[in-house]
Amino acid sequence: MIKDRFKIAYFNGCSFTQGGGLETINDVEWNERDEKGFEKGLEDGRRDVLKIYNQIYGIPYWNSRLDVAYPSIFANLTHIQTINDSQSGGGIERIIRTTQDFLADNWEIRKNILVILELADFQRLEFYSNTFSDYVLFNYTIHPDLNILDEWFSCRDYSKRNYSEDNNQLKPQIDSFAKEFLNPKSIFQNLTRDLINFLSFLQLNDITFYISEEPNYEMIGIKEKMFSERVLPIGSPYQWAQVNKGRIVDEVPIEDVHPGVLGHRGYAKELVSYLELKHR
Numbered sequence: 001m002i003k004d005r006f007k008i009a010y011f012n013g014c015s016f017t018q019g020g021g022l023e024t025i026n027d028v029e030w031n032e033r034d035e036k037g038f039e040k041g042l043e044d045g046r047r048d049v050l051k052i053y054n055q056i057y058g059i060p061y062w063n064s065r066l067d068v069a070y071p072s073i074f075a076n077l078t079h080i081q082t083i084n085d086s087q088s089g090g091g092i093e094r095i096i097r098t099t100q101d102f103l104a105d106n107w108e109i110r111k112n113i114l115v116i117l118e119l120a121d122f123q124r125l126e127f128y129s130n131t132f133s134d135y136v137l138f139n140y141t142i143h144p145d146l147n148i149l150d151e152w153f154s155c156r157d158y159s160k161r162n163y164s165e166d167n168n169q170l171k172p173q174i175d176s177f178a179k180e181f182l183n184p185k186s187i188f189q190n191l192t193r194d195l196i197n198f199l200s201f202l203q204l205n206d207i208t209f210y211i212s213e214e215p216n217y218e219m220i221g222i223k224e225k226m227f228s229e230r231v232l233p234i235g236s237p238y239q240w241a242q243v244n245k246g247r248i249v250d251e252v253p254i255e256d257v258h259p260g261v262l263g264h265r266g267y268a269k270e271l272v273s274y275l276e277l278k279h280r
Contacts, residue, residue: 002078002272002279006114006208009080010102011071012095013118013212015088016238019065021248021258022049027065029161052252053261068261070237071116073268080114089137089158091124092191096198097135103207115202115209116271118236119195122188129170132156136166138174142184149178192219199227210275212236234270241267 011017019027053059062068066084075082085098095117103110125138140152154174155166195215202209210232214225234240237259241247246263248256259267 002114002275003080005112005279006080007109007112008106009071009074009078009082009114009116010099011074011082011084011086011116011118012099013086013237014090014120014124015086016236016259017069017071017084017086017118018088019067019069019258019264020088021254021256022062022065022068022261023159024050024062024064026063028159049248049252049254052254056252057262059261068264070259070264070268070271073265074272077268077272086118087137087157089124089139089155091120091126091137091139092122092195093126094124094135094137095120096194097126100198110205110207113207114275115207116232117209118212119215122191123184125187127154127174129156131169132166136170140178140182147184149182149184152178188216189220192216196220196222196226199230203227203230212239232271232274234267234274237264237267240270 015021050061054061066072069084069086071082071084071086074080083102085102087094087098099115099117103113103115106113123140123142125140126135127138128134129136134156136154136156137158138152138154141150142148143150152174153167154170156163192215196217199209199211199215210230211227212232213236214228214231217223217225235243238257241250241259241263242257244263244266246259246266248254248258248260248263251260251262
């Protein structure tokens with residue numbers, strides 16, 4: 001059993017692994033509160049997600065999105081100490097940095113660590129801000145006709161109200177930098193190189209890892225796939241939920257394509273089944 005093989009299971013990715021769309025008041029600070037302490041502006045039902053799941057499925061209210069995300073379900077099924085280090089809006093750079101930091105802190109037991117990486121969208125970067133003495137998330141879109149950045153947004157954390165002005169404060173500096181130095185094709189190539197180098201580092205040091213999808217090797221001129229045996233056949237949590245109708249929008253009347261509570265549960269069960277077969 002995998003619980004006899006691994007001491008720690010470490011997960012990293014973006015909102016699809018963090019439990020995006022299933023946030024509670026302990027996860028976010030999106031809305032101002034009224035005189036009674038209740039948040040305003042809930043007409044769209046977004047923060048009522050707990051209530052709706054309870055009414056439809058009888059699911060008890062959860063304390064945090066992390067409690068219902070698939071890494072937590074994985075922990076309950078396997079009884080392995082589990083760490084969910086994912087971040088909504090986080091990208092490949094953050095995944096590499098934080099996973100590297102975790103492994104460095106636990107280097108002596110690295111061969112007993114299971115690493116599961118949900119490879120996030122390449123239209124997400126991070127920069128270290130001297131203004132905030134912290135990393136900031138940088139998400140952008142690509143102009144449909146030109147190979148240039150179209151719109152972008154940067155902040156320390158999308159779920160914290162007191163960070164909502166980060167983008168305005170950083171805009172003058174990042175705007176000129178982005179126009180001059182950030183090119184989508186170059187970004188994708190650099191992220192691919194960084195990812196392949198990091199995965200090679202994991203493999204070189206006998207760290208057991210799995211990734212949600214194969215890197216785009218052709219992006220940097222590599223014709224042979226290098227990590228096929230490390231790609232999860234069930235795909236990413238987003239892909240699995242889309243195919244198996246396990247998105248929030250499939251489970252409750254809320255327009256959100258993140259995996260839902262039932263979707264996270266289903267994905268975790270399939271992940272455990274696959275790993276048990278792989279490491280029996």
